[in-house]
Amino acid sequence: MATPRAVAATMSTSYLVGGLAGLCVVAGSRLENPRTQALLVLSLTALVGAGIIRRWGNHWRREAVHAPLIAATCLISCAVLIAPDPVSAMVAASLMSFLVLDAFLFVDRLQATGHALLALSGITAVLVARDGVPLATVLGLDAILIALGVVTSTLVARASAAERDPLTDLLNRRGFDRVLHEEVACLPATGGRLSVALLDLDHFDQLNETLGAEAGDRVLRQVADTWRRGLPPRAVLARYGGDEFAVLLPGATGQQAWALVESVRTGRAGPPLSGGVAEYVLGDSVAQVVRRAEQALFAAKSAGRDRCTLDGDETPDLVRDLAAALDAGDLRTHFQPILQLSDDGDTVVGAEVLVRWDRPGHGPVPAQDLVAVAEEHGLVGRLGETVLRSACSQLAELHATTGRRLRLGINVSGLELADPGYPERVCAVLTETGWPASETVIEVTETVLDADSFTSVASLHALRAMGVLVSIDDFGTGYSSLARLDTLPADILKVDAAFTASITTSPRRAQMLRSVAGLAAALGLDVVAEGVETEEQLELVRRVGCTYAQGWLPGRPSTLPDLVAALDRPGVARPI
Incomplete structure (x- = not known):
């Protein structure tokens, strides 16, 4: 579970302590004694070993850890054998505890047990062979080392289980994030490079649905085995969640990491896979480098999947296509009706515009995905203005030709x-299309709006001064919803669909919705219940005091002509 860097650091520290302990024994003995001179050579050898492991150990393959463990066993056994006196021999023998710790920390339990048995047999033999060390003392030391090995093995097993994915035996997200934090913390001092790759199986949900969960599990294990074999020793592979894997590549630039991921990805059998790679930039947080890898993965999937994208590469095809679509006017607008609830009959009074x-x-x-790409690549302003102009033009034309007015x-x-x-x-678009500000509702998602941003709040105040209404969207899912009511100028609250979905099965949720509606009424705000899909939900949101309802029951998103045609059918509530 430890990274090569952590293994090298810990192992070199053990060698350093052993070398210094030997020098302390040498300092308290007569240097002309041949045994003391031999111990001095062993101590210096340990110090040199510490330096070698510290400098190059993090580049070694995982199996290479056995060499310094065996070497340590030999060094300590020799030190015990040539120690100038019994006390010095016991001091040297006690260093075997570091070896036992390192073995159970860095290799699997079976291999660690083998190292511990080798160490115990060696140290016991040389101590018994010496004069002046009672057998009871030797056995007592053996008992301590055995207990230390058992305790360390147990703790490591428990810690490893918390950071291991049981299906693939890879690190899970928690373990990967810990290792990533450790590696990033070392970079400012070393000036090294580091890259992160996120991998996602394409259409894995369809595979699960058609072949079953067991087949999906087999595919995940197969992918894990393939990537485990294809990555270099220093790489850290993890199952990041579901069908997503993460790779940490210490010492690799973004381009090197991308080339490696591409070579493994294209050289393996199995379902297609998309990847995103990002290189750590000094000053970034761990969350930032992972977020950039996620964005690169999203770009790869948006560009057609079955490919790997490097963060910071040339603008993806999706962005170019979106910009061209905005220029050509190829985006379409759909409208989802909003129902005004009343005991005298429900009426469609507005519609939310949605881009397609x-x-x-x-x-x-x-x-x-469309909005995310637009935000990431500076197109969201054009996208928003295009959708607003199209919706206002269509609704204004509807009003001019039929007299119907639907709030937007x-x-x-x-x-x-x-x-x-x-x-x-916004004012320019409303003026150009002739659509009234009083029939326009700006919907702001509370989880993405920074209530402390002076510019954002000032924009809302400016819009309200023009007569535009402000709605807080997805209300009830933010971490500080009630606090935001005091900082955001608002006219309407839209209760999130996930909240509405459970009101007929959860009395507490229904009571919470009643409380929200009562609070809104006291503050002079209207309430829209999103996600209304059944007659039972509709009746309940009406009974608890919601002003409006929106969802598949009132109407699914459609083009404006289709929406008007639906309203003209008998039995459908017509707009006022």
Whole structure:
């Protein structure tokens, strides 16, 4: 479970302590004594060994750890045998405890037991062969070393289990993050390089669904074995979660890591796999380098999967295609109706606009992926403005031709609000399309908006001053929802769909929703319940005091003509 760097550091420390202990014994003995001179040579040998292990040990293969363990056994046994007196012999023999610790820390239990037995038999034999060391003392030392080995083995097993994935016997996410923190902490002093790769099996969910979970487990074990064999000794491989693996490559630049991952990825059999690689940059946090690897992985999957992308590479094809789609007007807008709840009859009074894009040659791109790419590559402003202009134009035309007015809800990225010019751009679009600000609702997700950002909050105030309404989206999932009501200018609360989903099965959730609705009413806010999918949920959100409902039951997202056609069918609540 230890990294090569940790193994080298610990092992070199053991050698250093052994060498210094030998020098202390030499200092208290007569140097003209041949035994003392021999002990001096052994002590200096141990110190040289400490330096060698410290300098080059982190580059050795995992199996190489057996060599310094065996060498230590020989050095300590020789030191005991040539020690100038019985007391010095026992001091030298006690150093065997470091060997037992290192063995059980750095090799598996069976191999560590072999090293411990070799050490015990060797130290017992040389102590018995000496004069002046009682047998009872020798046996007492043996008992201490055995107990130390048992305790260390037990602790290591428990610690390892907490950081091991039982299916693949790789490190789990917790173990990988610990090793990554350790490696990053050493980089400022050494000036070394380090890269992180995240790997994800393509369409693994489909494999599980068609062949079953057992087949999926076999594939995961196969992938783990293949990558374990294909990576260099210093690499750290982990199952990061589900069908995702992580690789830590100390000493590798981003380009070197990418080339290595590509060679293993393309040279193996099995299901296709996507990868993302990022090199650690001095000053980054661990979370930042992992996040950049995740972004590179996302770029690889967005570009068609079955490939590996290096963070910082040339702009991915997906970004270029999105920019071209914005230029050509190829994005489409769908509208999901919002129902006003009333004892006298529910009525569709508004709609939330949602963006849709069929990427040529690739098919539909999920909206969350589309927004994430736009935010990462500076296109979110253009995307937001395009969607707002399209929605306002369509709704304005609907009102002009039919007299129907549907209030517009549109999601806004936190990056857009952080731009001081955002309110002016919204005002320009509303003026251009003739759509009233009073019928426009800006929806802000509370988990992405920084309530302490002066610019973001100022943008919300500017929008409200224009007459635009502000809705706090996904309310109830943020860590400080109630505190945000005091800092964010808001008119509407949208209760998250995940919260609504359980209100019919959880009396506590239903009571919490009733409390939110009561609090909102006291503050003069409306409440929209998202994710309403059943008549039972609809009736409950109406009964607890929610003002509006949104979800598959009121209507699924569709084009505006389809939405209007649905409203014209008999039995459907019409907009006012």
